[in-house]
Amino acid sequence: MPHGSDTEIAIRVDDVHLALGDDPPLAVLAGADLVAPAGEVTAIIGPSGCGKSTLLDVIAGLVTPDSGSVVTSSSGRPVLMPQRDALMPWRTLRDNVAAAAELRGTPRSDARALADREVAHVGLAGFGDHYPHALSGGMRQRGALARTLLAESDIWLLDEPFGALDALTRSEMHRVLVAVREQVAPTIVLVTHDIAEAVAIADSVLVASPGPMRIVSRVRVADAGPDAAHEILTSLRAAGVNA
Amino acid sequence: MITAAQVEPVVPAPPAPRRRRVRWGQVAAAVALPLLLVLLWQVSAWIVQPREWILPSPATIASTGWDVRERLWYHAQWTILITIVGFALATVVGCLLAAMIARSRVAGLMLYPWIIVSQTIPLVALAPLLVLWMPDFGAMVTLAALISIFPVIVAGVDGLRSTDPELIRAVRTLGASPGWTWRHVRVPAALPRLFTGLKLAAVFAVTGAVVGELVASDRGLGALTRLSAGQFETPVTFAAVVILALIGIAMFLIVATAEWAALPYSRRGTRPGSN
Numbered sequence: 163m164p165h166g167s168d169t170e171i172a173i174r175v176d177d178v179h180l181a182l183g184d185d186p187p188l189a190v191l192a193g194a195d196l197v198a199p200a201g202e203v204t205a206i207i208g209p210s211g212c213g214k215s216t217l218l219d220v221i222a223g224l225v226t227p228d229s230g231s232v233v234t235s236s237s238g239r240p241v242l243m244p245q246r247d248a249l250m251p252w253r254t255l256r257d258n259v260a261a262a263a264e265l266r267g268t269p270r271s272d273a274r275a276l277a278d279r280e281v282a283h284v285g286l287a288g289f290g291d292h293y294p295h296a297l298s299g300g301m302r303q304r305g306a307l308a309r310t311l312l313a314e315s316d317i318w319l320l321d322e323p324f325g326a327l328d329a330l331t332r333s334e335m336h337r338v339l340v341a342v343r344e345q346v347a348p349t350i351v352l353v354t355h356d357i358a359e360a361v362a363i364a365d366s367v368l369v370a371s372p373g374p375m376r377i378v379s380r381v382r383v384a385d386a387g388p389d390a391a392h393e394i395l396t397s398l399r400a401a402g403v404n405a
Numbered sequence: 406m407i408t409a410a411q412v413e414p415v416v417p418a419p420p421a422p423r424r425r426r427v428r429w430g431q432v433a434a435a436v437a438l439p440l441l442l443v444l445l446w447q448v449s450a451w452i453v454q455p456r457e458w459i460l461p462s463p464a465t466i467a468s469t470g471w472d473v474r475e476r477l478w479y480h481a482q483w484t485i486l487i488t489i490v491g492f493a494l495a496t497v498v499g500c501l502l503a504a505m506i507a508r509s510r511v512a513g514l515m516l517y518p519w520i521i522v523s524q525t526i527p528l529v530a531l532a533p534l535l536v537l538w539m540p541d542f543g544a545m546v547t548l549a550a551l552i553s554i555f556p557v558i559v560a561g562v563d564g565l566r567s568t569d570p571e572l573i574r575a576v577r578t579l580g581a582s583p584g585w586t587w588r589h590v591r592v593p594a595a596l597p598r599l600f601t602g603l604k605l606a607a608v609f610a611v612t613g614a615v616v617g618e619l620v621a622s623d624r625g626l627g628a629l630t631r632l633s634a635g636q637f638e639t640p641v642t643f644a645a646v647v648i649l650a651l652i653g654i655a656m657f658l659i660v661a662t663a664e665w666a667a668l669p670y671s672r673r674g675t676r677p678g679s680n
């Protein structure tokens with residue numbers, strides 16, 4: 163796995179400030195910095211409501227920050243996978259996944275064929291005709307992952323993608339993600355509440371302060387070794403989080 | 406660190422879809438109550454023997470209805486036509502207004518409060534005016550549309566505003582334009598609620614048509630109830646009311662069937678416990 167400062171940087175967020183709402187505006191990001199090395203998983207962990215999703219919106223280009231800069235190396239746009247309701251209930255699994263190709267201009271029938279391939283890729287072969295409500299939570303997130311794959315972006319923004327799943331399904335999804343990643347090697351920014359998940363999947367973990375958000379420390383999982391989880395917990399506590 | 410060379414497939418494989426059978430038990434349960442009431446009515450009519458022009462028995466209503474079937478059909482055609490055209494008008498205009506209100510803040514502020522306020526006017530009172538202003542048919546259709554448009558607008562606006570922001574966030578990063586998001590996300594997301602409004606509107610449209618006929622027309626089942634009751638042909642009045650109920654039920658079922666066809670994903674019974 164690529165390592166350290168000699169690798170290319172895929173996302174660089176520099177001193178981003180952002181206030182949302184109008185009466186009165188609420189400071190959500192207060193000097194957020196983020197560096198995501200290409201091909202690595204960078205996890206963001208922080209208290210609820212601190213501004214993690216907003217930071218992903220800024221990286222995705224959905225929201226323009228008030229100040230600061232966001233640079234991505236990606237040729238295309240970053241693709242975002244939310245925690246829940248990522249699939250359109252009125253489309254079958256196949257058509258949900260196919261939307262990613264349709265939106266790149268692929269004709270519908272070709273998009274469907276591509277979708278079938280990705281559906282099989284995430285272990286859902288045979289479920290293409292099912293509507294999301296007939297799938298389990300884990301299967302739905304596999305579907306969202308298939309769509310993310312088909313978007314063919316080299317930057318994935320995963321916003322607590324497994325947060326709504328039970329522990330068993332979550333670890334199953336971790337294996338799915340790791341397997342998928344070995345084949346396509348995207349740069350991933352993973353927002354999570356779960357220290358164990360961060361340590362299991364990420365190359366480095368960024369600890370966020372309570373809102374307005376800043377990144378207060380960075381833990382490289384490989385360097386920290388078995389102490390990684392403890393180090394993350396310590397930084398969270400130092401940032402004033404009751405963890 | 407976890408590694409896995411291959412993604413483990415989900416087990417088990419999906420079951421083959423099963424066809425639903427007609428459940429006669431459910432059908433019986435659905436018609437049991439009205440049958441029982443009619444039976445009770447018939448039996449008490451035998452015992453009490455009320456005068457026919459005050460309260461005819463179900464059997465009298467049925468036989469009289471059959472005798473005057475051509476007259477009933479002449480009036481029913483008119484009412485059905487007005488109901489359908491009025492409902493169609495309410496659907497088209499209602500959806501357009503809902504889209505404008507949900508789409509533009511200014512349109513929402515300008516229109517929505519007044520549409521709600523307009524519901525405090527007893528629309529029935531407009532019937533004589535409408536007849537003054539336009540031909541009978543137009544007046545009746547307008548009244549049916551005015552009475553049934555409100556649920557279409559409210560359900561449409563609520564539906565269009567109900568889209569999950571997370572879903573919009575996800576498709577936008579896939580490259581969806583606002584137009585695509587509108588067509589493929591916001592409108593489909595609004596449909597379940599819109600159909601609730603349409604089902605109400607379908608039934609209201611019958612009321613609208615009848616009220617118009619009752620007040621200001623010589624044709625239609627509404628007019629027939631007025632004229633026949635005025636001449637103490639009470640069994641005919643009852644027969645007209647029964648047909649009106651059937652028209653209302655038919656309107657409801659047509660919209661419910663359209664909903665069933667348009668929203669395959671929301672059909673009941675696709676998951677255990679979902680009905």
Ligand SMILES: Nc1ncnc2c1ncn2[C@@H]1O[C@H](COP(=O)(O)OP(=O)(O)OP(=O)(O)O)[C@@H](O)[C@H]1O
Binds near residue numbers: 210
């Ligand atoms: N459009 C908006 N207008 C006003 N305030 C907003 C808006 N969007 C988000 N916020 C506020 O910004 C803060 C950060 O929200 P955000 O969703 O980014 O948090 P988060 O870290 O992702 O939380 P969670 O872990 O619960 O998902 C919250 O306090 C929220 O209320």
Ligand SMILES: [Mg+2]
Binds near residue numbers: 214215216321
């Ligand atoms: Mg969030």
